Amino acid sequence: MNSTGKIFLLIFLYFIDLNLNSQITVSAWVDKKSVPINESIALTVSISGASALNPKIDIGNINDFNIYSSGRSSNISIVNGQITSTVEFSYTLTPKRTGKFIIPKIGVFTGNEKYFTKEIEVEVTPPSFNNQSRGQIKQQTQPGRKTHTMTRDEMIFVKAFTDKKSAHPGEQINLTIKFYTAIPIASNPQYNPPNYSNLISEELPPPRTGTEVINGVQYYYAEVKTALFAIMPGKATISPATIIAYIQPKDDDFIDPFDPNFIQKFFSRATNAEEVKLQTKPIELSINPLPPPPPDFSNAVGNFFITAKTDQTSVNLGDAINLIVEITGKGNVKSINSPEFKSENFKVYDVLSSETISKTNDVIGGTKKFTYIISPTKEGDIKIEAIKFTFFNIDTKKYETIYTNPINIKVNKSKDGKTYDFDKTPQQLSEISKKQSDINYIYEKISPDFIFRLESLIDRYSTIINITAILVLLINYIITKRQESIESNPSDYAYKKALSNFKERIKKTKAQTDPKKKLTEIYDSIYDYISAKLKKNITHLTFSKLEIEIKNCKSDFSTEILSKLKDLIERIEFLNYASANLNNDEIENIIKDSINIIELMEKEFLK
Missing domain, CATH: 1.20.5 (Single alpha-helices involved in coiled-coils or other helix-helix interfaces)
Structure with a gap:
């Protein structure tokens, strides 16, 4: 064999081994592809492979939805010495506006490589409310209808409150941010969470939306909850949260807040919106110290139970055993440390951990799983003694110690017939050949x-x-x-691809059969094109503000083209909201004019 061939063979075998040992699989999916704007979508990102235990997820490029973390679950399996893990991240997405959107490729960084999921297309439809709830609202609001003029602060506001004012370190505190409005809004409100001092946070999705009657007035509300855990005794603070909403300007037609169907009209006027910023008041909490703890306290606070099992109960001396200890219950399971395992009969090589988080009924809980890789040190019938775990029970306000059941293990002679004495000195152990390691995993060599x-x-x-x-x-x-x-430079890439992306969307629009949806898609395509060229989201801007943004970006931008753009947008809005029936000729003219104007704008941006 020539030297070039040998070199290539080494490279070939290296990459075979690399792929077999570090193959990573990433995927993402949603629970539904079509969702009303007043509901939410569950997004799951899954990572599986040998080095998938602590991946980093990049969801910063999802711009058309508000994103809330729903939890994380992980699982580790060890087969023949090969460690494989699967981690799933769950998110709740609430749409900002109606239309068709793409959840872009999500980046997953495992420490060595970066992987990407596939894009996901989602359609956001107008709000959905069943007839029964409409009737109930009507009965509640009509008898108490008021006639006085309401102030802006009475018609749109935000509240923040916690379910308790004092707690122990590690005890769950639920924070609720609730936004109310009796004014039509152009999209779901944007939530900027507060900062926390002496607290760690865990989101409690999904956000709730609906209607509520306060003092005889019907409001649309959006509610976000967060679980908080205090770190140490003393004071804890929650800074103001910010809500950004887009509402109808004062000079627009007013929609009666007492109208039982007024919610359905909120999301139909997204083209001429006014930005409103609201802030909550800061909150201070008192964190009380825990009672004096016992010596073996693990710093866990909650209410838990513990189990233990092994992957096998009969092994050869020198073989590895996976001892799996699971702690399950309510509380911040992420903060649970591995229980101490000591035994004269076993040698501990490593401890791996994973967790599954649950958020049922706004209560944080789940399972923390510890996998101890152990090996017996002598032959015969030996026992894994009970493992104890001490925690502060938040329900009884007392410390509790719980135990696993003992596990019996039968240890046979080693495969080679030798006896291993783990108490011998390194000099005595040197008699053992390198080929006879104290943990024997199956390894199939290439023939x-x-x-x-x-x-x-x-x-x-x-x-x-x-x-x-x-x-x-x-x-x-x-x-x-x-x-x-x-x-x-994702924004630079979007800038370069803006025209081709626009034309591709318009091409797909032609296959749409619903004229109203065609108009909506054309309208969104125009605004998304301009957003890409300006490198900022201008979806909710009025045309006058949009014109200012374009001029700020390019001061010599053609006034004539801007005038044509304004006429086009106004035509689309008029046809969308004023025309009951649309013919294909009108739609085709809109498509042709849109392409012509966007091509003219592209030339202006490139000057």
Whole structure:
């Protein structure tokens, strides 16, 4: 075999081993592809593989939805010495406006490589309220109807409150931020959470939306809850939260807040909206110290139970056993440390941990799983003694110690017939050959016959293989550099692709059968194009403010083109909200005019 072939063979085998040991699979999915604007979507991101235990998820490029973390679950399996983990991140997404949107590729960084999920298309429809709730609202609001003029502060406001004013460290405190409005809004409100002092937070999705009657007035509300856990005794503070809403301007037609169907009209006037910023008041909490703890207290606060099991109960001396200890209950399971495991009969090599978080009925809980990799140190029938776990029971306000059940293990002679004495000194243990490690996992070696046949093939086709390898590396380099460029400057990439993305969306729009949806898609495509060129979200701006933004970006932008753009937008709005029936000729004219105007704008931006 020539030297080039040998080098290629080494590289080939290296990459085979690399792929087998570090293969990562990432995926993302939603629970539904169509959702009313007053409801939410559940998004799940899953990562599986040998190095998937602590991935970092990048969801910062999801711009059309408000994002709330719903929890994380993880699982570890150890088979023949190979550790494989699966981690799932759950999120709740609430749409900001109606239309068709793309959840972009989500980046997953595992420490060595960055992976991406596939894009997901979601349609957001107008709000959905059943007939029964409408009737109930009507009965509640009509008898108490008021006639006096309400102030702006009475018609739109936000409240923040906690379910308790004092707590122990580690005890759950629920914070509620509730936004009310009796004024039509252009989209779901945007929530900017507060900052916390001496507290850690865990979101409690999904956000709730609906209607509520206060003093005879019907309000639309949006509610966000967060679980808080105090870190140490003393004071804890919650800074003001900010709510950004887009409402109808004062000079627009007023929608009667007592109208039982007024909620359905909120999301139909998104084209001429006024931004309103609201802030909650700061909140101060008193954190009381825990009673004096016992020596073996694990710093866990909640209400838990513990179990233990092994993956096998009969092993050979020198084999590994996975001892799995699970602590389940309510409380912040992320903060639970591994219970101490000591035994003269077993040697502990490593401890791995994972958790599954639950948020049922706004209560944080779940399971913390610890996998102890252990090996017996002697033959015979031996026992894994009960493992204890001490925590502060938040229900009884007392410390409790709980235990696992003992586990019996039968240890047979080692496979080679030797006896291992783990108490011997390193000099005495040196008699053991390197091939006989104290933990024997199955490892299947590549046969010599396979290597010989592979070498023959490489010798015969070495030139073709080398050229192919160079081409693959070159293509991979180009793709990698292009992807790095996109990731480092996503706004620049969107700027360059704005026109082609616009035309692609318009092309798909032509296949749409519903004229109203066609108009909505054309309208959204125009605004998304301008957002990409300005490198900012201008969805909720009035045209006068939009014109200012374009002029700020490019002061010499053609006034004539802006005038044509204004006429086009006004035509779309008029047809969308005023026309009951639309014909295909009108839609086709709108499409042609949209393409012409956007192409003119593209030339202006490139000047």
